Amino acid sequence: MSAPDNRPIALATRNLSKAFGSLPVARDIEIDLPVGARYALIGPNGAGKTTLINLMTGMVAPNAGQILLGGEDITALGPQERVRRGLARTFQINTLFAGLNALEAVTLAVAERRGLSREFWSGIGSHGEAIDEAYEILRKLRLGESCYQVTRELPYGRQRLLEIALALATRPKVLLLDEPAAGVPPEESGDIFEAVASLSDDLTLLFIEHDMHVVFRFASHIIVLVGGAIFTEGSPAEIAADPGVREVYLGKRKHG
Amino acid sequence: MTSKTAALTPQAYLQAQSRWHPLEIAFWLATLLPFFLFPSYLSLASQIAITALFALSLDIILGYAGIVSLGHAAFFGIGAYSAGLISKFGWGEPLTGLVLSAAIAGIVGYAVSFIISRFRHFTLIMITLGLGLLAFEAANRAHWLTGGSDGLQGMSMWPVLGLFRFDLYGYTAYTYSLVVLFVVFLGARRLINSPFGLALRGIRENWVRMPAIGADSRAHIRKAFTIAAAIAGLAGALLAQTTENVSLESISFQRSADVLVMLVLGGAGRLYGGLVGAVIFMVARDQFSGIAPQYWYFWIGVLLVTVVMLLPNGILGGLSHAYARWRQNERA
Numbered sequence: 001m002s003a004p005d006n007r008p009i010a011l012a013t014r015n016l017s018k019a020f021g022s023l024p025v026a027r028d029i030e031i032d033l034p035v036g037a038r039y040a041l042i043g044p045n046g047a048g049k050t051t052l053i054n055l056m057t058g059m060v061a062p063n064a065g066q067i068l069l070g071g072e073d074i075t076a077l078g079p080q081e082r083v084r085r086g087l088a089r090t091f092q093i094n095t096l097f098a099g100l101n102a103l104e105a106v107t108l109a110v111a112e113r114r115g116l117s118r119e120f121w122s123g124i125g126s127h128g129e130a131i132d133e134a135y136e137i138l139r140k141l142r143l144g145e146s147c148y149q150v151t152r153e154l155p156y157g158r159q160r161l162l163e164i165a166l167a168l169a170t171r172p173k174v175l176l177l178d179e180p181a182a183g184v185p186p187e188e189s190g191d192i193f194e195a196v197a198s199l200s201d202d203l204t205l206l207f208i209e210h211d212m213h214v215v216f217r218f219a220s221h222i223i224v225l226v227g228g229a230i231f232t233e234g235s236p237a238e239i240a241a242d243p244g245v246r247e248v249y250l251g252k253r254k255h256g
Numbered sequence: 257m258t259s260k261t262a263a264l265t266p267q268a269y270l271q272a273q274s275r276w277h278p279l280e281i282a283f284w285l286a287t288l289l290p291f292f293l294f295p296s297y298l299s300l301a302s303q304i305a306i307t308a309l310f311a312l313s314l315d316i317i318l319g320y321a322g323i324v325s326l327g328h329a330a331f332f333g334i335g336a337y338s339a340g341l342i343s344k345f346g347w348g349e350p351l352t353g354l355v356l357s358a359a360i361a362g363i364v365g366y367a368v369s370f371i372i373s374r375f376r377h378f379t380l381i382m383i384t385l386g387l388g389l390l391a392f393e394a395a396n397r398a399h400w401l402t403g404g405s406d407g408l409q410g411m412s413m414w415p416v417l418g419l420f421r422f423d424l425y426g427y428t429a430y431t432y433s434l435v436v437l438f439v440v441f442l443g444a445r446r447l448i449n450s451p452f453g454l455a456l457r458g459i460r461e462n463w464v465r466m467p468a469i470g471a472d473s474r475a476h477i478r479k480a481f482t483i484a485a486a487i488a489g490l491a492g493a494l495l496a497q498t499t500e501n502v503s504l505e506s507i508s509f510q511r512s513a514d515v516l517v518m519l520v521l522g523g524a525g526r527l528y529g530g531l532v533g534a535v536i537f538m539v540a541r542d543q544f545s546g547i548a549p550q551y552w553y554f555w556i557g558v559l560l561v562t563v564v565m566l567l568p569n570g571i572l573g574g575l576s577h578a579y580a581r582w583r584q585n586e587r588a
Binding site: 057078079083084088089091095096097098099100103104105107109110111113114116117118119120121122123124125126127128130131132134135147148163166167169170183 | 266267268269270271272273274372386446447449451453454455457458460461462464466467468469472473476479570585
């Protein structure tokens with residue numbers, strides 16, 4: 001089940017550490033994401049999962065350690081520079097352009113990647129290639145029908161898909177998904193992961209998810225984070241059989 | 257969504273967004289009415305056109321990019337004093353004076369934009385307020401240059417294009433201001449409908465998401481602020497040239513606050529919001545000050561509170577909402 005080890009590493013962290021005041025939220029995190037990986041990041045609330053994504057994407061600066069994208073040290077780069085090099089993310093809480101419609105929002109992201117957004121003398125409608133590319137992304141995520149609807153009026157599940165569409169518009173090599181199906185009813189969350197799984201095989205994915213059924217169904221490898229440190233990692237079968245994981249995470253969830 | 261829009265290709269849809277609406281043409285034709293209907297009010301009409309241009313400049317940063325400024329009159333004032341001084345020191349040619357004044361305001365705006373692009377919300381309001389007050393006091397203190405509270409006197413403008421003298425009735429003034437307003441409006445319209453304009457709306461809609469799609473918001477804000485400052489300077493220069501004097505009022509906090517009120521009245525984030533707001537504000541001021549010269553601002557306050565409470569997106573926002581509902585009822 002786990003990804004072949006001979007694949008090159010798309011994203012890695014080395015001794016990544018961060019503390020908010022005296023509270024450590026990331027402790028010596030070492031992760032290797034091979035190209036094309038489908039990794040899940042799980043752990044109880046407050047384990048530091050979102051913080052880890054924030055560290056990787058440059059939204060939070062680490063106290064120590066390194067982040068390597070395709071072998072290159074990107075620790076000193078700002079968030080937008082990391083995006084341009086192929087590291088994208090989505091947000092657990094919708095972080096969308098509420099007043100733009102889906103087509104405008106994704107076209108904006110495509111235009112930024114293509115360097116069109118400096119253009120202030122040509123109409124946005126004249127950039128057919130960028131628009132077609134944006135529409136194609138929306139269509140793939142089954143948002144083609146609702147692409148003229150203002151984001152804030154889209155059904156919640158579609159807003160979650162738009163989160164992913166915006167990230168895809170940056171044409172990422174590595175995509176970090178922070179609970180892509182958060183707040184979506186269980187019967188719909190499968191659709192969102194279905195859409196994610198259908199993305200290109202070359203795309204490297206790391207996703208945070210609480211629903212164990214979904215995790216076991218879509219992940220090839222699972223990393224368990226507890227108290228800001230990697231508790232254990234392995235294939236879904238290994239994680240499911242690990243009594244320690246049951247205790248800190250699975251067991252705990254059953255009780256509440 | 258109507259079947260009509262669903263049938264459009266995405267590109268055709270986005271192209272249609274920037275197409276001229278018949279109401280826009282009607283609006284610009286209506287700006288010619290003062291020549292025929294109110295020939296004795298052409299000076300007021302000229303001031304309205306200038307104020308509308310100023311409001312348009314604020315709309316680019318506030319309405320589109322969501323950058324609040326309480327000190328926008330600084331650039332209006334810089335443009336006005338620049339135009340005044342250029343004329344006073346011997347160069348009375350209007351068009352070159354205008355371009356030069358706008359450039360000076362733009363350069364100052366560019367320098368300031370490095371501060372502006374780093375802050376948001378309340379901090380930004382305080383910074384722009386502070387910078388506006390600073391500009392005012394600088395103009396006040398530099399009496400030797402600006403005339404301080406006495407105003408800048410001794411301007412002498414040459415005829416526009418060497419042909420049209422500025423007359424007492426404001427015929428040339430209004431024509432000149434209106435043409436400049438229209439030309440700048442065409443530019444602003446292009447800018448708003450461009451990929452850059454879309455990026456500005458992105459900044460307004462979600463400042464946090466922008467870096468996550470690889471956008472350099474600060475660079476966008478610097479550019480937009482510089483453009484807005486230059487247009488504000490252009491408006492200030494127009495006022496100086498058409499009235500042949502510059503008062504301290506042109507760089508005051510009051511002017512910054514007034515333009516904000518106009519934009520909110522008309523509807524921020526709509527190209528015509530500032531223009532409509534300026535017309536309403538200036539006509540209201542003219543009428544109210546006729547009724548009660550001392551207290552005319554009382555009525556502006558009433559108007560502002562009423563509009564903000566009833567029409568959160570301004571008068572144009574309310575009208576377009578009503579129009580959309582009427583269209584819906586028509587179809588049903």
